Amino acid sequence: GAGVSQSPSNKVTEKGKDVELRCDPISGHTALYWYRQRLGQGLEFLIYFQGNSAPDKSGLPSDRFSAERTGESVSTLTIQRTQQEDSAVYLCASSLVYASTGELFFGEGSRLTVL
């Protein structure tokens, strides 16, 4: 596609429910990143993918968070048993090659509100 696409753009859920957030990177971009931004806070790195592999998942806040990527394309961030502290904007970005000096392209984010 023309840019990084994220869905849903807004999600309101009840505490304890599971949510899935989707990121569709720019075609051909091998690197994909997930970030979280709480209200009034800076960006918090969660996880990155090189192709379909996530070499290090230690940035994920808890074991309720998981992410996968298939076909070196779409990625899904899943939050199980959501808590109110999970409320944030979840941003996805992609770049042509990981750890290169290339530009990052961000999606518009998925705003998650846990009631």
Place this chain on the structure above:
Amino acid sequence: KNEVEQSPQNLTAQEGEFITINCSYSVGISALHWLQQHPGGGIVSLFMLSSGKKKHGRLIATINIQEKHSSLHITASHPRDSAVYICAVRFRIYSGGGADGLTFGKGTHLIIQP
């Protein structure tokens, strides 16, 4: 721990003023990004630097590798420049306790008044 510090945190200026936003970091880097985040939340990449200076329209970004410092300048500022400007750094050796990735500054909230 590798750190990125931005200053000022908040900046309000009048239309037409020359704006400077600073970013300092603790150890050697392979790349530094300047990002712009508008009130709606979308983030746009402005520059990626590893040395020297880049210019795009009214925006100029410079980096001094020896001093571990980068600046973002806006000439002839306009109300539409109002946004949060974020410095993000890729350290050569990441020691933040997590995966190798970008370390973000907390952002500079810029307001340009007409």
